Structure formats: structure tokens, C-alpha cells
Amino acid sequence: MLVLTSLCFTAMVLFCLAMxxxxxxxxxxxxxxxxxxxFRPLAWLLLSFTAYLSVDMYGWSIGPALLFGALxxxxxxxxxxxxxxxxxxxKLAIVMSLIAIISIFIS
Structure with missing residues (x-):
């Protein structure tokens, strides 16, 4: 769940920077x-990757619900x-991105 929240936060920061x-x-x-x-296409790409990762980690039964919770x-x-x-x-977006990358490689 931490990975999903970190990636969603980074994507939302990219959307924020696009405005x-x-x-x-x-x-x-x-x-x-x-x-x-x-910024905006990169944010959509990151959000799509987060959706894929959520379904891959938790399956179609609970993955989308956890994705929207993390979002x-x-x-x-x-x-x-x-x-x-x-x-x-x-600064927090960079830290959250690093947390997500480390968490993906550990698990």
C-alpha cells in the first residue's frame, strides 16, 4: 500500500506542476x-503504471479498490x-519516489 500511495503522490505532484x-x-x-x-503525460504514465502494479500485486478483486484508496x-x-x-x-515527492522504488525492488 505504501508503494501505491507513494506513486500516486508523485503522479499528483506532476499534475500539480503542470498547472x-x-x-x-x-x-x-x-x-x-x-x-x-x-509533466502531464508523465503523470498519466505513472498513474497507469500504478494501476498496473496494483492489479499485479493484489489481483482484480481488491487491486482497484486499493488503488483508489491510495489515490x-x-x-x-x-x-x-x-x-x-x-x-x-x-522535496517530499522525490522522497516518496525513492521510497516507492526501494519498496518495489525489495518485494
Missing amino acids: TKHREQVIVHEVSILAVHF TIAILLLTLLLTYRAKIVP
Whole structure:
């Protein structure tokens, strides 16, 4: 479940960075327009991989339910962070990505 939540959080941060309002809220530096155009497709790709991983790990009976539960937790965490501590979102996304990668390779 930690892997799914970490990957969902990273995907939601990429969606967040694809939007101008949230990107200005989270990142101080200017991001190139080419990089911004890759955020949304990369987020969809990561979300699709998370769905595949969920079904592969838990099966079709419980996998989609766990995916939507992890997505709910990730969106709630991101919403609270954007409201109160927006500047730590990119750092936390990197940490969550590393946690997901380590968890995938361990299991």
C-alpha cells in the first residue's frame, strides 16, 4: 500500500506542476516550457503504471479498490501540503519516489 500511495503522490505532484498556479506556488525558479509539457503525460504514465502494479500485486478483486484508496490518501496529503506548506512538496515527492522504488525492488 505504501508503494501505491507513494506513486500516486508523485503522479499528483506532476499534475500539480503542470498547472501554472500551483507551479508558481510550489517552485520558486522558472521551469522551461518544454519540461512543463512533459509533466502531464508523465503523470498519466505513472498513474497507469500504478494501476498496473496494483492489479499485479493484489489481483482484480481488491487491486482497484486499493488503488483508489491510495489515490485518495495521496490527494488528501497533497491538498493539505499545498494549503499549509507548499514549498516542501517537490522535496517530499522525490522522497516518496525513492521510497516507492526501494519498496518495489525489495518485494
